[in-house]
Amino acid sequence: RSSDLEKAHVCLQKENNRLCLSHLPLLFSKCLSYLSTSSSALIQTSANVMRSLLENCVEPCVDKSPTSSEFLQRIFNIIETGLKYRYQSAWDKVLDVLRVAIRVLGKPGYDIVTPKSIQSLCSLHETPGFALVGELRAAVGAAFETMGPRIVLEAIPLGFEEEEVQTNFPRSWLLLVMKNHVHHTELEYFVDTLLPLAARLRDKAVALSEKGQLLEAKLYEQLQMQIWDVLPGFCTCPTDLIKSFKRIAKVLGVALSNRSDLRTVICRSLSLLIEKNRENDENRFELARFAQNYLPILFNIQMEKSKPSNVAAVTCIGNYLSVADPKLVNLMFGKVGVKLLSSETDAETKLSVMDLAIAMVPYIDSKGLAMLYKAVEPLLTNSNASVQKRAYKTVNAMCSREDKGFLDSHLVALKDILLNSAGATLAASKKSRMKCLSQIASKVTEKEEFLTTILPEVILCTKEINEETRASAYQLLVDLADTFVSSGGSKENSIAEYFALVLAGLAGGSPHMLSATILALGRLVYEFESVLSHDLIEKLLESMTVFLTSKSREVVKSTLGFLKVTVHV
Numbered sequence: 001r002s003s004d005l006e007k008a009h010v011c012l013q014k015e016n017n018r019l020c021l022s023h024l025p026l027l028f029s030k031c032l033s034y035l036s037t038s039s040s041a042l043i044q045t046s047a048n049v050m051r052s053l054l055e056n057c058v059e060p061c062v063d064k065s066p067t068s069s070e071f072l073q074r075i076f077n078i079i080e081t082g083l084k085y086r087y088q089s090a091w092d093k094v095l096d097v098l099r100v101a102i103r104v105l106g107k108p109g110y111d112i113v114t115p116k117s118i119q120s121l122c123s124l125h126e127t128p129g130f131a132l133v134g135e136l137r138a139a140v141g142a143a144f145e146t147m148g149p150r151i152v153l154e155a156i157p158l159g160f161e162e163e164e165v166q167t168n169f170p171r172s173w174l175l176l177v178m179k180n181h182v183h184h185t186e187l188e189y190f191v192d193t194l195l196p197l198a199a200r201l202r203d204k205a206v207a208l209s210e211k212g213q214l215l216e217a218k219l220y221e222q223l224q225m226q227i228w229d230v231l232p233g234f235c236t237c238p239t240d241l242i243k244s245f246k247r248i249a250k251v252l253g254v255a256l257s258n259r260s261d262l263r264t265v266i267c268r269s270l271s272l273l274i275e276k277n278r279e280n281d282e283n284r285f286e287l288a289r290f291a292q293n294y295l296p297i298l299f300n301i302q303m304e305k306s307k308p309s310n311v312a313a314v315t316c317i318g319n320y321l322s323v324a325d326p327k328l329v330n331l332m333f334g335k336v337g338v339k340l341l342s343s344e345t346d347a348e349t350k351l352s353v354m355d356l357a358i359a360m361v362p363y364i365d366s367k368g369l370a371m372l373y374k375a376v377e378p379l380l381t382n383s384n385a386s387v388q389k390r391a392y393k394t395v396n397a398m399c400s401r402e403d404k405g406f407l408d409s410h411l412v413a414l415k416d417i418l419l420n421s422a423g424a425t426l427a428a429s430k431k432s433r434m435k436c437l438s439q440i441a442s443k444v445t446e447k448e449e450f451l452t453t454i455l456p457e458v459i460l461c462t463k464e465i466n467e468e469t470r471a472s473a474y475q476l477l478v479d480l481a482d483t484f485v486s487s488g489g490s491k492e493n494s495i496a497e498y499f500a501l502v503l504a505g506l507a508g509g510s511p512h513m514l515s516a517t518i519l520a521l522g523r524l525v526y527e528f529e530s531v532l533s534h535d536l537i538e539k540l541l542e543s544m545t546v547f548l549t550s551k552s553r554e555v556v557k558s559t560l561g562f563l564k565v566t567v568h569v
Helices: 002-015 017-034 040-064 066-081 085-105 115-125 133-147 149-155 173-181 187-210 214-228 241-258 260-275 281-288 291-303 310-323 326-341 347-363 366-381 385-399 405-409 411-420 427-441 449-461 467-486 491-507 511-531 534-547 553-568
Strands: none
Touching (some): 017 066, 066 085, 085 133, 133 173, 149 173, 149 187, 173 214, 187 214, 187 241, 260 291, 281 310, 326 366, 347 366, 366 411, 411 449, 491 511
16 A cells, blocks of 8 residues: 555656645655564565655655755654664664665755754664664765765764874774765865864874884874775865865875875875866866876886885876876876886886886877887887786787877888787787787788788687687687678678688697687687578588597587587577
8 A cells, every 4th residue: 555655646746746745744654653563574665665755756856845844854854763762673774764865855955954863873873782884874874975074074073083092983984984975075175174184193193103002003093094095085076176176286296205005095086086077177177287296296106116006106197198288298208208218227117117108108199109119119029028018008009099090100010010929929918919919900901911810829819818818819800700701702701711711720730729719610600690601500510520529628618619609599
């Protein structure tokens, strides 16, 4: 019956908002009464109905009917009543409904979800033996999302400012909730309130450490780190970026330079600011103003050896390059190129420089690309696995640019170098090499020697240990077939010609090559079964039956896989 009443109220809401709202308190009261029963099915249904009514009836009315606050307040009060002891057995459902109610009714300006309501949730969390911590934190998280951290923390302060040294911080859990739920809020609150608090906690940690109170110092140090950990949330679509970012920009730059423990979280925060504001010209311009300050700092971080934050720094560099002035990018790349070309640059430094170069590839001009290609071409045959891997990643990045000018102008040279370097390719480089070959193959429109020459290598890469390498090889295998089809002649004949080239791998002799060829044929049958002739399929099946009696387990396994695919299609 409750379900029928729910549907009736949803229909009524579409016709008359205020009339619907005026009837909802009675229905919520009825649903709440069922939460004290012993029937788990009835409790679940009642909770589902209340959630549905909040989302489908109450939420559409919140903004449309400003005079309906009286009914909205009554609805919230009824739901809040579910936290009384008589409903304890259904508290998990009540807290979930309360989470939805806070999200729907907690918008600033309505004053329906009061500080007292948030305080009661916090008190419940601090009750010894309280088991529904996850559900309660989700409800408080909804308050952070909807009402904002300023209002919530004014209602339930963190309590870190006691003069006496503490070892117990009962509300430190709020920082974890903030980390997971704060976004689309004012950055100013972090700048004015949380940042100074983190600084005071760190000062206290240093003072305690100097006094030999190492345990207490560690606790305060951990708290200030947890405060910094909420920064990415404040940098996710802040509502006051123009006003507040300039106030924290210098602080972040100094922290990047001087505090290696904060680099990862700061780089992530800066990346989020850029990624979430690409479509907002005003915000993007404000962030771009600081590129000349941040990029040199980030470059220096990347050049430091054995630092775990380097990955975050490279990501942040890539994001900042995307909004920076092209003149600045090309100027900075000139220094990177000089280091790459210098014979005095050691292998470890060269790796860091190449990571920078890869990040810069999408944004440098043709002169920079030519300089970079000159630097990395000899490294494609380097015996150092890490150097060679990055050389291939760099070439792939250059070939993958939206502007295909580099690929078009260097197509012949790239074909030659990739064919000549095949024998020197190390396992770590094969994924990027497959991607490079795919980029070049996409530019080939005729059945030429290059395609047939790389085919055995592509087939063998379908047996590589690295999953991404295998996936790239399989995709390239299909792309090569498409090239054959698009180069002229009937589709059926072109595919048959391509299959004949692949079938040549069955004469390779080694079990590894046989297994790889059979796997490649299986993938091609799956992709092109609609254009395979009956004769070709018969020929394939005849060839496969021979390998079922092979003494090699990997050959038999591949053969069974091929037969399974063939039967399926």
